[in-house]
Amino acid sequence: MRRQQKSILITDRSSIGEARRTANLAAQELGFDEERRSDIGITVTEVATNILLHAQGGELLICPFTKKETNWLDILGMDSGPGISDIGRAMEDGYSTVGTAGQGLGAVNRLSDQSSLYSIPGKGTVQWSRFLRGTVPEQVLGIVSIPVHGETQCGDGFFTEAGSSQSLYMMVDGLGHGAGAAEAAEEAIATVRRFSREPVLDIISRSHDALKKTRGAAMSLAVVDHDRLVVTYAGVGNIGASLITGTNSRSLVSQNGTLGAIMPRVPQEYSYPIERTTTLLMFSDGLGTKTSLAAYPGLQNRNPALIAGVLYRDFARKRDDATVLLAPIGGTLQ
Incomplete structure (x- = not known):
């Protein structure tokens, strides 16, 4: 089954809510239970909030997949902001450069089944998270x-x-x-x-x-x-x-x-x-x-x-x- 992927432009606080609602609907259609839908909502909120706070805007992609007995949802947050100079430290709970609680990247990493981040100082950041329902996909794609x-x-x-x-x-x-x-x-x-x-x-x-x-x-x-x-x-x-x-x-x-x-x-x-x-x-x-x-x-x-x-x-x-x-x-x- 071919599922439609969606892009949400993150421009203000209201777009964070739109991204969360869109991700929740996609997760429902994939059959995720209420607890995992909550984890997905938290992840989308954290990723989109980081985009808005650190880069003043960007884009969030919601990418659902179905392959045989497995459903999965990829969340991709991307911006062209200042980037992250020390990714290891940024993943630590309590670390923040904008005065927040500093729980975002650590929470995203814990809640996701798979996640990764790529950032170049001065060129921006891309954050990827994957949520699985079923076995791990047979292909690494x-x-x-x-x-x-x-x-x-x-x-x-x-x-x-x-x-x-x-x-x-x-x-x-x-x-x-x-x-x-x-x-x-x-x-x-x-x-x-x-x-x-x-x-x-x-x-x-x-x-x-x-x-x-x-x-x-x-x-x-x-x-x-x-x-x-x-x-x-x-x-x-x-x-x-x-x-x-x-x-x-x-x-x-x-x-x-x-x-x-x-x-x-x-x-x-x-x-x-x-x-x-x-x-x-x-x-x-x-x-x-x-x-x-x-x-x-x-x-x-x-x-x-x-x-x-x-x-x-x-x-x-x-x-x-x-x-x-x-x-x-x-x-x-x-």
Whole structure:
């Protein structure tokens, strides 16, 4: 089930309440009990309050997920404020630079099932918290998928399918935004899910046929052979993708066209060797073409959900739906 993620701009005290109510509704829909919904509400309040007090504003993302028997909720608070010079001390109870009780970051860390923070002095902070209902997700993923301001449906979409010997990652961007774009994305996701075990170019061809009844979409597929450490990739349209290994990054090749309307005359797939430490990055054109980790010391070693939040904060164009996906594909990223 594809669940809609939401963005709340944190501009004043009233937006903190809006963020808390939105998170509580998402938690209810995921089946969290009253006690955990209370923990989620406290976390959202603390994160949003920190954004307002320390950076005078920012953004909070509420990202619900369902995968098989597991539901989880990611909370991402982000700002471009002064940053945190001593993260270790900031996590201590009682420490505050603005005269509060100093319980915020410590409380967030205790209440969350998983959490992490990335901050660069002078460039801002991103705080990530995850609440789980069920078992730990089988895939270590980071996904942010936010509709353009004013729309309730996101015209971007994604699909992942993990296996011991082969895994598949797909991203789609329906033309335009709103309901029509979301319809195209849903059709592409359904098609890829149905034919996920077929060769990559066959999935592309089937998706093209299925999308003819919609406004069309850009789409990319990456199939990982874990035994051979090879990625097979094919894309049509402006989905960006790269393979990140340490400080090195390699862009993946997509062809011009629009599935459902204009297919490349000769569709092509490309094979890329990977290493055990390689991470796949995919992003829609709601993020800038220069999206990368190059300017962020140590970020490539952090949880993919936190990385996705940092990239969304710094590269989202804000005039279109924006989706970014990160997945360790050669091994497990702690």
